[in-house]
Amino acid sequence: MIFTTWRVELLGGFCLKRGDESVTHFRTRKAAALIAFLILHPQRHSRDALSDLLWPDADFDDARASFRGTLSHIRKALGTDFLQTTRDTVGIAAPFTCDATDFERAVNAKRWKDAGQLYRGELLPGFWDDWVLAERQRLETLFDTVQQKIDHTRPVPHVFLPEEPNHFFGREEEIGQTATLLGEHRLVTLLGPGGVGKTRLSIATARRHAALYPGGIWFVSLSDVREAERLLPTVRDVLGLPRDAKADPGDQIADRLSGESPCLLILDNFEQITPLGAPILASLIARVANLTCLVTSRRRLGLPGERQAAVAPLGEAASVALFCDRAQTAAVAETADLCRDLEGIPLSIELCAARAGVFTIAEMRAQLTNPFTLLSSSDSDKSSRHRSLFAAIQWSYGLLTTEQRQFFARLSAFRGGWTLEAAESICEERSVAEYLSQLRERSLLVAEETEGRIRFRLLESLRSFAQGLFTPDERAELHKRHLEYYLSFAKECHTRLDSVDTAQALDRLEADHDNFRAALDRSDSEGKLRLVAQLWKFWEIRGHFSEGRQRIAAALAVSSGGGDTRAQALSGLGALAYAQGDHETALSAQEEAIGIARDGSVAAKARNNRALILLRLGRLTEAEQSFADARDFFVAAGNRVGESATLSNLGIVRRRLGDFEGARSALEAAIRLDRDVGNQQSLAFALNGLALVEARSGQFDEAERHFTESLAIKRALNDRAGIVSALANLGTLATEQSKFALAMSLQSEALVLRIELGLQHGILESLGGFSLLASATGEPIRAATLLGAQVAL
Numbered sequence: 001m002i003f004t005t006w007r008v009e010l011l012g013g014f015c016l017k018r019g020d021e022s023v024t025h026f027r028t029r030k031a032a033a034l035i036a037f038l039i040l041h042p043q044r045h046s047r048d049a050l051s052d053l054l055w056p057d058a059d060f061d062d063a064r065a066s067f068r069g070t071l072s073h074i075r076k077a078l079g080t081d082f083l084q085t086t087r088d089t090v091g092i093a094a095p096f097t098c099d100a101t102d103f104e105r106a107v108n109a110k111r112w113k114d115a116g117q118l119y120r121g122e123l124l125p126g127f128w129d130d131w132v133l134a135e136r137q138r139l140e141t142l143f144d145t146v147q148q149k150i151d152h153t154r155p156v157p158h159v160f161l162p163e164e165p166n167h168f169f170g171r172e173e174e175i176g177q178t179a180t181l182l183g184e185h186r187l188v189t190l191l192g193p194g195g196v197g198k199t200r201l202s203i204a205t206a207r208r209h210a211a212l213y214p215g216g217i218w219f220v221s222l223s224d225v226r227e228a229e230r231l232l233p234t235v236r237d238v239l240g241l242p243r244d245a246k247a248d249p250g251d252q253i254a255d256r257l258s259g260e261s262p263c264l265l266i267l268d269n270f271e272q273i274t275p276l277g278a279p280i281l282a283s284l285i286a287r288v289a290n291l292t293c294l295v296t297s298r299r300r301l302g303l304p305g306e307r308q309a310a311v312a313p314l315g316e317a318a319s320v321a322l323f324c325d326r327a328q329t330a331a332v333a334e335t336a337d338l339c340r341d342l343e344g345i346p347l348s349i350e351l352c353a354a355r356a357g358v359f360t361i362a363e364m365r366a367q368l369t370n371p372f373t374l375l376s377s378s379d380s381d382k383s384s385r386h387r388s389l390f391a392a393i394q395w396s397y398g399l400l401t402t403e404q405r406q407f408f409a410r411l412s413a414f415r416g417g418w419t420l421e422a423a424e425s426i427c428e429e430r431s432v433a434e435y436l437s438q439l440r441e442r443s444l445l446v447a448e449e450t451e452g453r454i455r456f457r458l459l460e461s462l463r464s465f466a467q468g469l470f471t472p473d474e475r476a477e478l479h480k481r482h483l484e485y486y487l488s489f490a491k492e493c494h495t496r497l498d499s500v501d502t503a504q505a506l507d508r509l510e511a512d513h514d515n516f517r518a519a520l521d522r523s524d525s526e527g528k529l530r531l532v533a534q535l536w537k538f539w540e541i542r543g544h545f546s547e548g549r550q551r552i553a554a555a556l557a558v559s560s561g562g563g564d565t566r567a568q569a570l571s572g573l574g575a576l577a578y579a580q581g582d583h584e585t586a587l588s589a590q591e592e593a594i595g596i597a598r599d600g601s602v603a604a605k606a607r608n609n610r611a612l613i614l615l616r617l618g619r620l621t622e623a624e625q626s627f628a629d630a631r632d633f634f635v636a637a638g639n640r641v642g643e644s645a646t647l648s649n650l651g652i653v654r655r656r657l658g659d660f661e662g663a664r665s666a667l668e669a670a671i672r673l674d675r676d677v678g679n680q681q682s683l684a685f686a687l688n689g690l691a692l693v694e695a696r697s698g699q700f701d702e703a704e705r706h707f708t709e710s711l712a713i714k715r716a717l718n719d720r721a722g723i724v725s726a727l728a729n730l731g732t733l734a735t736e737q738s739k740f741a742l743a744m745s746l747q748s749e750a751l752v753l754r755i756e757l758g759l760q761h762g763i764l765e766s767l768g769g770f771s772l773l774a775s776a777t778g779e780p781i782r783a784a785t786l787l788g789a790q791v792a793l
Helices: 029-040 047-054 060-078 099-108 112-118 130-152 172-184 198-208 228-238 249-257 277-287 316-327 333-341 346-353 361-367 389-398 402-413 420-426 432-441 460-467 472-496 502-511 513-522 525-542 545-558 563-579 583-596 600-616 620-637 640-656 660-677 680-696 700-717 720-736 740-757 760-776 780-792
Strands: 006-009 015-018 021-023 083-085 089-092 096-098 187-191 217-221 263-268 291-297 306-310 446-450 453-457
Touching: 006 029, 006 099, 029 047, 029 060, 029 089, 029 096, 029 099, 029 130, 047 060, 047 089, 060 083, 096 099, 099 112, 099 130, 112 130, 172 187, 172 198, 172 291, 172 306, 187 198, 187 277, 198 217, 198 263, 198 291, 217 228, 228 249, 228 277, 249 277, 277 291, 316 333, 316 346, 333 361, 389 460, 402 420, 402 432, 402 460, 402 472, 420 432, 420 453, 420 472, 432 446, 472 502, 472 513, 472 525, 502 513, 502 525, 502 680, 502 700, 513 525, 525 545, 525 563, 525 720, 545 563, 563 583, 563 600, 583 600, 600 620, 600 640, 620 640, 640 660, 640 680, 660 680, 680 700, 680 720, 700 720, 720 740, 720 760, 740 760, 760 780
Parallel strands: 006 096, 187 291, 187 306, 217 263, 263 291
Antiparallel strands: 006 015, 015 021, 083 089, 446 453
16 A cells, blocks of 8 residues: 555654654754744745745855755755745645644534644754744643633533643643553552652553543642651541541541542552552552542552653753743753753753742852752741752752662762673672662662663762762772772773674773763772773774863873883874874874883884874885785784785775775785674774775776675664764765765765764765766866865965
């Protein structure tokens, strides 16, 4: 079956669907905004008007250029039949249906139930264009009318919920998921740290789905209840039942709630009477068959039949909307940055917004180095533990045992997350897994699965609190253990970078990059040097060139040590400088490394790296000799990884010298070695080199095959500099094959990446690639201009 009609969803999120095809985002948000505008206003529009609408602050030429690029991207993503364009106008050509227009039709036809089901959330969350804001407000007003009409057609249950003092933002998906859980389970617990929004979510869910509980809905605050035996009397009081000294509160509650109609109790802040309160609640649920309970807690109850749902921080769009509403200000570019700093925690956002009349957003962000000074409130409407972020965290901390508190404090050593193995190495407790589980149950840490591994992390506000629990001496000892673990971890991964495990090792290093940064910031001079010597290869492959150079230079500046560790760091500095085209620094660093290295393998690697610089500078004979010397050492030492690297480099220099057979022989030998050893990064480099030889010999099909295999490996490794090289080489090959559109696309992608990575030499190579393309397409003046720019720079 051929599907021709697009389904466009704009309410609660952006999505295009056709059959099994689904598109949820484009390279730029402007593409989605343009499609949404054309869908909501399906007549044809002038290009100039659309350019002004989407880029109101840009000058005319820049706006039109951006508009043309956006149209091109949409065509590539959705096909040429989606838009109808002329020289002056643009419109939608493909047949479509849209949830927003269906919603309006349902409202106009007074089909209130249908309209309510269609409205899944606000229009285009996360988009802040003026026209989107106006349209969003108009549709929200219509939805308010729909809700009123639906409420008037329902029997009114007994609903006893607190009045919400202000607007509630986001959580549309969570409200739906919570309602679904309540329909399937009689006990649902919303779990999350203090201030994350559990209470507001529970109230919003109950209010939105009140008709499902004709027996009544009651909200029971347990914030002032400290003893489990006070649970049932508190519920009794909320139900308005008499305080009879002779009557059992459980019997009173059961008599009041029992019946045929479903009813709902919201029990807010249950954590302080867990675990003793849990069996009391279980007994009540067992006695009242039509009762469902929605609990908010910082720890699970541990009851049979309990279904838990973690309440995550707000997404960016909802965070920004919440801040702007509470601060009574319009969103600016920095608002999203501030909300990210606040980690999407509603309490933090509200407390920060209360300072909007005193501080600018930039000043707020600066003060967040100590969040507890800024994030507090004197608002009497807030509970005492919600008047400051510190109080909210202190409340949770106070519920821990002495051992749990000590373990929680030690976790402040980590940055960005950690594994079970890391915690076992750094923390002194024996039952680390058990303690992690207990803190997770109490919503004091987050557990996430990535690449088949569980990683844990503290929200930054919790980490800031925890790190203040140590004396300076205790903190220094903890940081020392942190450094030793991550130094050992870096060594292990560095060794695996030359194996079949390259991708996994890189991903593990990337996942703990913040921990390496913290270790470098806190360690002594020798610790810094030892760590950068193990990290430079990771920085090189993953494109962290500037940061890597800065870190290595700082370590070298404060360390007086010499020998192989310093030589490795110097060689790494040279490799990163080479990648950025700073040949003077690169050559000086490699020569210094060669001069102080004691281990022959370290010296040989530095000689190989020095020869790469000589190759780029055109000193081909010197480079060839240096590569050959390094290869001889690696062969004698039985170092097959080093041997394959120098063979690849010999192949490159021989190609430059015109010895194509010698180049092919060296590169094919390197490829055999790399496949045998499993060194993926080196294999990708050798394949790229062989493809260059094949392209020079006119073997375009073979060259394309090897370039493509090289690119696939580099993408799998996320070797950003390597990806750039393969893209540019494929672009040059496409030019030679007269595939000019493909060549332009490949060279453009390579140039964008080179600019992002700061690869100055690579940018010059891109100019050469574009010059070759211009010459091939009959644009000699443009070709000469580009070539002249390359030479001049």
